[in-house]
Amino acid sequence: MNEQAAAADPDGAASAALSASTPVGDSPAPHRPGLPPSGARSMRFLADRGPRLRSVLGRLLFVAVAVATLILGYRLAANLTLSPRTTDAEIDADIVRVSAPVAGRLMELAVAENQSVAAGELLFRIDPETYRLQLELAQAELAVAEGSLADQRRLRESERANAVVAQDEVSRAQTNLDLATRSLERLQPMEAAGYVSRQTLDEARTAVSDAAVSLRQALGAAAAARNEVQTTLALEAQVRANQTLVAIARRALEQTEVLAPVAGKVVGLKIAEGENLVPGATLFTLIDSASWVANGLFPETVLAGIQVGDSADVFVMIDQRVRIAGTVDGIGWGVVSDDEIAAFGGLPYVARTLNWVQVAARFPVRIRLHAPPEPLMRIGASAVVILHAQQRAD
Template identity: 35%
Template sequence: MKQKKLPLKNIGGLTILIWLLLACGALGVIVLNRLHQRPRTEDAYLAANIIHFAPEVSGRIASLAVRDNQHVRRGQTLFVIDSEPYNYRLQKAQAQVDSLQSQIDEQISQVNSQIFHADAENSSVSSANARLTQAQATQARLEPLMRQGFVTREAFDQARTDTYTAVADLQRAQQSALSARRAVHSVAPLRADLAAAQAVLRQAQRDMRLTTVTAPCDGIVTDMTTAAGEYASPGSPVFTLIDDESWWVIANFRETQLSVLKPGQAVKVYVMAKPDTPIHGIIDSLNAGVVPDEGMSSSGLPKVPRTLNWVRIAQRFPVRILLRDPPKDLMRIGATVVVAISE
């Protein structure tokens, strides 16, 4: 029985089909390898720092210089709190400082006078001490002469009397000098009171300065529901300020892709509002972990699912990407973007 031979035409078509399949397989491998080396994700969004703007001092808002969704510059006045009560506190603190300073100046003048008097009394002690020394020396010199009859008894008694008098004068001078030293008042307590008053003054000056609230950075005012006349309290936000000086992207990559991602890698970002305009950025950091869906404790007990998932889906981890000179008109927190690793 003879075997039928395939026509040459069919053999050529089969060969072409095989080559096409091989080419598609090779192309698929190349594409998969490229996607692994340069992954991309559509699970990403724009982000920026936000400041829940709350005043540091309380009071009624005297004037509100911005409106909702307005762009503001660093140092621009946002709102002003009624400064009248803080001005009174500042004046009171300044008056207290001035009063204590005057008391210190007067006290220093008195102290100088008291020190001069104490120095004079110390000089009197030195003089009395010198007179006592001289009287004792005279008495000691006359005593042997009196025994030998060269000096009268009256002369020796006078010398001894002079010694007793010099001792009494020295004691009086020492007591006066001690009293003069004790009379010298220290200005240390007043200086301590002045330091405390100056601290109160600086606090009053700071509170007065903080009644004018300025923008700490370039930003966009949002979520404003307050008007002039509202009472503002420390820690209670008046509105939110979006920091417009730096923007980044939070891109969620699969855990199988993290091995090829490194800080400093170049990235291209495409905002969904304008997908034909690439925005350049670099990887800043990779997140260290996320909360798993399973295995977490709930009320102190482990949480275990009732069913098993036979298909395991790779977990995604946030990657922080800093943008370089992004177009301001496209920057909105939460906007959807596509991220592609470019190197």
């Protein structure tokens, strides 16, 4: 019966014979059907050395992963040092709060919400009639003041001429007095010799007295004439005041037309024509389209490597595929802490907690954007900022 089994399975018989001739402690690896003896020996080698080989390979793999982790960490730290980045950033721009410079009824509204306007473009117009009338009134008052000044100047010239005449009278009276005095002085020595009568001498003395009286009268008249010459200082000041009122009225009339101070976008518009406007009250906001920036918050630990002029890449969340170039325009000099915000009554605020981990403060870094795409520029839009500390903008 065994012979029949051997005849039916010659390989099995050979295996049985090999097993019978091999010691028990040195059993060969099972021979797989279809493998030559050399293949069986290879399988036996792998079976004997497999655990040790796997241990060595595992150690090598661990060392390789550790080295790769260290290299990656070093490169990441170097990259964060040379190219600090933040995801806590937003788009911002300068804004102009547009208000009515003068009071009045809104007669024409030339813009709409979200409209783009150019610098110098008409925004709205206030009813100018009241201010036109005020300008005409100021101009009329100026004309009256100028007329009064002209009349006063003509009168002053006449008074000056009278003063000149009065002064001439003084000169004439003084000459007559001098002549009468010299005549008297010549006649007095001749009286003792009998060459001049007493009557002639008395007449000479009377002439001197009359000349002195005439001189005193001429001096008084000249002084009065000089005092009557009026100055025009008051009227000149009145003219200047009226000129100022005219300029103010003209300025108010010009301000009834409000023009865009900068090119930008109109936002927050909630008024309509016919509304009565109050000076200084904000009507809407104008976003300056030439002042787009990104404000990113960076920890204080990286501020030492950031300088004004560093180049930057900005990615706006609206479309992160678009890279916007920028330049560091400024680094914030101060922030307000929670303790200062919570201060009450002038007393310091001390939280009843212990901070086991010191958290680095963050400071805003302002990045000026260069030619940003208009569809992505919206105040408050989230952004990612990457700085390049080794690249300074020219």
